[in-house]
Amino acid sequence: MTDARLRHGRTSLAISFFVQGVVFALLVTRIPAVQDRYGISDGLLPAFLAAVPILAGIGSIGTERLVKRVRPGPVLRWAQPVVCLALLAVGVGDGLGQVAVALAVFGLAVGALDASMNMLGVSLQRAYGRSIMLGFHAAYSLGGIMGASLAWAGAHWGLSLIVLYGPLMAVLAPAALAASRWYADQREPRSQVAAGSPPTPGLRFLLPLCLVMAFVYIGDSTVANWSAKYLQDVLGSSEQLSTLPYNVYMATTLLGRAVGDLGVRRFGPVGVVRTGAVIAAGGFGVVVLAPGAWVGIAGFTVLGLGLCVIVPQTFAAAGRHGFERFGPEGSDAAVARLNIFNYVGFLVGSPLVGALGAAWSLRGAMLVPLLLVLVTVPYARAFDPAPRPIPCRHERPRTTDVGRGSNGL
Known part of the structure; x- marks a missing residue:
């Protein structure tokens, strides 16, 4: 192109x-x-x-x-x-x-x-x-x-x-x-692809990335569905102030993603994902320990900066690993399968936190997304863009260096 x-x-x-x-x-x-x-x-x-x-x-x-x-x-x-x-x-x-x-x-x-x-x-x-x-x-x-x-x-x-x-x-x-x-x-028309379509990827190599995607969306849905109630019922804020956490979360998500590509080019996807997970867990920790509304808002602000970088890198890693194994069709299949766990996390997150909040306490329930985000730290190895042989001859070899500081275009 x-x-x-x-x-x-x-x-x-x-x-x-x-x-x-x-x-x-x-x-x-x-x-x-x-x-x-x-x-x-x-x-x-x-x-x-x-x-x-x-x-x-x-x-x-x-x-x-x-x-x-x-x-x-x-x-x-x-x-x-x-x-x-x-x-x-x-x-x-x-x-x-x-x-x-x-x-x-x-x-x-x-x-x-x-x-x-x-x-x-x-x-x-x-x-x-x-x-x-x-x-x-x-x-x-x-x-x-x-x-x-x-x-x-x-x-x-x-x-x-x-x-x-x-x-x-x-x-x-x-x-x-x-x-x-x-x-x-980058995919060529099917008529130009070598005969015999490459197999689509199995779920095994995608499993760590699928878990990360689900865990991150559990955290995201927790903020979307429970941040206002948490601020009002647990931290004693006004109804008007309780609308602020999700707004600042969205603003810091935008900010983090706007500059995040520079971080990936400088430090690589593994470092960015690992750092994002630690920052997000720290944000949840501040929320759990917050003595009042403004400290809770600060926690949700930090949380947005951490979570925002993980999902785009998860898609990128799935596509990259699928491509390295099976070519462009493998990349597309990997992205489609990973995308399902976006919805899994969305479905599980809000009811899970709500049920724990009703049975225990909403403050205690916030520990669940905190722990799940921390679990993603060891899975950051799955984002490593280690070069592999490229099975599709029409692709440029430099594309395996995505996330390692390649100058590109």
């Missing part, structure tokens, strides 16, 4: 990450409004919420199979508008059946979107020969902050879901579709 095509591909993919951050935040931050619009009971709401990540996992598995026939770019090109339209459908329906279908479509499409989006990111990082994955996830975090801010404005001004979602989707869906024409990856 030419330098210009790589730059265009990088920019267009960053737009895709940004749009997805906006869309996902617009859904999860307006769940109470969705519940009120459709009269979803408190008992039924968890089933609706759990169905989305479960179906997303199915969508990710389906994407692994689909990209054996087509490139990830076309999958992402059409999955993203479907996600946008599904969110719009959530805002315009008037019955439980309609919102159930809309959320089901959203879940399946978002699984395909997350998987193909990260496949393209890993492929572009290989082409650049240096770490750029954190930059894509920084775009996602920026989109999440913008989406949450727009959702707050909609709630503040009493806007209906359709009034909030309609104009935004009318802008975001065409923008993502227009940007998709510049998606780029």
Whole structure:
């Protein structure tokens, strides 16, 4: 690929990450409004919420199979508008059946979107020969902050879901579709690949990375779902102040990812992941020991700086190891399978902390994500980009040096 095509591909993919951050935040931050619009009971709401990540996992598995026939770019090109339209459908329906279908479509499409989006990111990082994955996830975090801010404005001004979602989707869906024409990856057309498709990877070499992904998302979902309640019920903050931890967590996540690629190029992925895990565990430790609200907020702030670097590097490591063993198809399959554990962590984290908080105490329950994040420290060895023989002759040898300070493009 030419330098210009790589730059265009990088920019267009960053737009895709940004749009997805906006869309996902617009859904999860307006769940109470969705519940009120459709009269979803408190008992039924968890089933609706759990169905989305479960179906997303199915969508990710389906994407692994689909990209054996087509490139990830076309999958992402059409999955993203479907996600946008599904969110719009959530805002315009008037019955439980309609919102159930809309959320089901959203879940399946978002699984395909997350998987193909990260496949393209890993492929572009290989082409650049240096770490750029954190930059894509920084775009996602920026989109999440913008989406949450727009959702707050909609709630503040009493806007209906359709009034909030309609104009935004009318802008975001065409923008993502227009940007998709510049998606780029390194895979040659199937007709040019040597006969006999390489086998897709087994789960064994991915297992440490899958555990890391699940553990990190348990920590992330803990912040998203329990930080406000923890500050208010345990640390005695006001209701207004209790909204601050997640906001500062998102801000430090954006900050850490914006500069994280520089850290990977300088210190390598193993050092960055290990340091991030220790910082995140320290943040949880501050939260657990906090005597008051402001110390708790400081803990969540530190936590964002630590957790934010791990997920992008986990995708990068899975794609790199899959590629080293099986070529581009192995990289795509590894990313798709790893992506499932994003949803596993999301499903497990909030109920686990909630159950322990009810049975014991919410302060004590915060020890669980702390310990799980610490467990990732010895698994940092799985992020080592040790060079291996490259099985696909059309790939450039320098791409195995990703994360070791290669100058790249």
